[in-house]
């Protein structure tokens with residue numbers, strides 16, 4: 001170490017230069033707008049296309065949309081959906097889901113099940129706070145899925161709209177057929 005370096009070290013130590021350098025950074029950030037959120041008191045605005053917990057939806061008249069077709073189960077890459085269906089005795093040829101399970105611990109939130117559903121019975125919501133100490137509560141059954149759907153109905157509708165799944169009546173007719181509208185008719189590409 002030459003004499004120049006040693007004198008620099010000496011003055012750095014005497015003048016507490018490292019402390020001043022660190023304080024400069026601290027003072028600089030005191031006048032910046034903070035970018036951290038004080039969660040859970042403060043929460044981010046979640047975009048409409050956000051893929052949160054799945055929910056099952058009803059039509060406006062309260063009828064369950066799900067017709068138990070199993071397409072969501074077939075589309076799921078994580079194999080975390082189980083649908084058990086039977087024919088609806090009050091409406092011959094129409095089926096309904098008697099049981100519906102989603103193991104949310106296995107879900108990768110890809111949204112394929114929502115896309116596969118021909119009647120938009122499934123939607124994703126902005127619900128993301130479902131951590132628990134009991135993993136068994138993360139096997140969402142039909143009752144829980146309808147509860148989530150009802151509680152987050154507006155967000156679920158926004159999700160379907162943001163993902164081009166459900167448009168308003170005019171747009172929707174061009175994009176997707178309404179069940180049980182006959183599907184033999186040519187659809188616009």
Ligand code: SF4
Nearest residue numbers: 076107108110111113
């Ligand atoms: S979001 Fe994806 S992984 Fe989750 S249930 Fe639907 S298809 Fe399966």
Ligand code: SF4
Nearest residue numbers: 066067069070072117
């Ligand atoms: S949620 Fe949709 S795709 Fe899944 S069983 Fe019901 S109607 Fe079929």
